[in-house]
Amino acid sequence: MNTLNTNDLLKQGAIWGFIVLELVFFTVAGKYLSLSQNAFMDLDNMLLLFKQSAPIGIIALGMTVIMINGNIDLSVGAIFALCAVVLLDSMSWPFLTGLGDWVIPVSWGLALLTGVVLGAINGLIVWKTGVDAFIVTLGAMLGYRGLVFMFNGEQPTSHLNWTLVDFAEAQFLGLHTATWFLLGVAVALWLLMTRTVHGRNAYAIGDNREAAVNAGIRVGPHMMINFMIIGFLAGLSAVVFYSESGSVNPNDGSLYELWAITAVVLGGTKLTGGSGSIISTLGGVLAIQLLRKGLGHIGADTETVNLVIGSILIAVLFLDRQLNRKAKGELRT
């Protein structure tokens, strides 16, 4: 049975079409404009692109779940930083030093736990107070970032563990560790959102909250679980990234929430909730990373890159609005 109509296919395929367009453009433009001799579509370059997409990508996948549910989470950048601090600092905690390299899984566990707890706090507040998630996580963003600074002032927190670096830089079947994590998370969340009762209820809540309540769905617990998921993923993102770099600045992860939201929106998830796809968000993440890399390849500087991405985001949303505008007779706003 074919349940997709052309319109849906167009919308779901749009982000991948956009990616192909980018690839073609940068390959052609790269021939004339690039200072380097390498082709843009080089295999190593593409593998690197996946790896670099991972930190924001993992968060963006979680953000998709939150936004499908009708919420938003602005605190992910701060959770990311705080988890990173816990990860690196815990490796030198005296009572863990006896563990040798076994400190690694313990530190990972602590970092992930931190993420889950912080997410749970957000979720619990949203559930119990009924305050809009935007406000709650805006507060959390400031608060959690404050905790990061309280930890070590303006100083970076560093700990380099070579076993860890080796693991993070490993390539399995050609893909980097970080890429595997990104793909793994995508598959897991895709299953969650399409195959489980929790996932389908999350869609229903985001789509028509009143209908969900009327049908007896317990909205609060579902939202809390989703906030815990994104907390966990922010922690996982930190684990993946800082296992390799080994040093966290107190300002790391700022604006990650906005990049994540950008990727989610580019992927076609509705800001109002109820509609969206994990796979499309993956496309959104790759599209942004391609733009950054591609513009760098043809010699544009960071400021230009941001300007271009911003313009594209607005253009995409405008197009989406035009395509989705319902029949005539709609109230003007």
Place this chain on the structure above:
Amino acid sequence: MTSFTPALRLQDIVKTFPGVRALDGVSLTVLPGEVHALMGENGAGKSTLMRVLGGVLQPNSGRILIGEEPTIMASPLDAKSKGVVFIHQELSLAEELSVAENVYLGELPRKSFGRVDWDRLHEKTAAILDKLKVGFTPQTRVGDLSLANQQMVEIARALTVDAKAVIFDEPTASLTDAEKVVLFDVIADLKARGVGVIYISHRMEEIFHMTDRISILRDGQYRGTLHTAETSEEELTQLMIGRKLDLSRKINHAEVGAVALEVRGLSCGRLYSDVSFEVRRGEVLGFYGLVGAGRTEVAETLFGLRDPDAGQILLDGEEVRIGSPVEAIARGISLVPEDRKGQGLVLGMNCRDNMTLPQVDDLKAGPFVAEGAEIAIFDQYRDKLDIRTPGWRQKVGNLSGGNQQKIVIAKWLSMHPNVLIVDEPTRGIDVGSKSEIHNLIRDLAANGFAVIVISSEMPEVLHVSDRIVAMHHGKVIRTFTSEEVTEESLVQAISGIVAETAA
């Protein structure tokens, strides 16, 4: 009727909202295997009663008995688990999800690890859809269905549980004739299985076609139960309206002037079509119809909030296109909206600022707002409309409903409109202030404004209007003059019954 134990009994239900006694000791008995109609005017309390029964609202006092067991309906889910299923008039569906997911919303069948059992879900849904003979599959996205089919999805929900009583609230409002036949089959099927069906509708022909008994509510009070076979449309209409004509009909017209606004063949999508009317200076034109008949949408089009598909709007005999509220205001059309608090006022602002909001751009002394001019306007209209407030500094949110409405009206009067449209002018306003607002509307017309009043309350329309446009389903059924209109003919017109002979 298979047994004498009622499927459902409501006893002395009282429900009050702040300032209103919405239900005043209503009792209702539904037998198994009967179709029981519930009738009454807009605001008679039908919906409130059903929301109490469906667990959406809690009654202040009174009992609900299911199969003679006293029950408390804590929530809609609770009611459903006890066998009372409520099929809403307003669709309560998640549009992005599939039909099957909507039918079993909140009760998706599960496999291990909380996975959805899609096979079972689709199988069960397909069985229900089969019974309903609809042309879509469980996998269809609800947002892709027509309104009528969405209604069928809503109805399919009732068939997921072993229901004792099913409430249909205006189920045919968006159905075509062919779909109605299917719906009536479904209801007959429920009836044959011994389910008590409560059927709310304004359509007489349906009521007489398929119900066994009819209970009537008026102003939140129970007015009796009739056997359908032994009654007539006239008797029902009498019982529904019932009240003595306590409000004098407006017979003495003010001096009627030239046509201020004329509308010819105006259509807008499926909201309304081919609407024509005219309103003259010094005249009050009433718009009466059921909720959703398209009255508000017509007003919104005149105010530039919607684009019409076809038709002409003529102001003072000159055709105009109104593209936005700004243009509407510039051309002298003002709209006092239905939702006073949401659309008409900035509750946190004071009286004066609310009143001068649309013209504050023009009230300037140099770069600053001219406070003096604002206060002058406020004083003028406070005296004219008799707005009772301690002073202009009072926050509008602290005023009574009647005074708030006067502020909104004053706001538009101060713009010196030619045509004033007032949507539900007395909703949520107590009786005393109501008649003040009515007198105010009459006075405005007497002063040469063309006034359009949209209302769901019959006494109000009858009282203030010189002529009444009756709308049903997006169409103008008939235009009455105040001399020829009767309550019966008006009720029939808005129920879609076209009078055989025009008076």
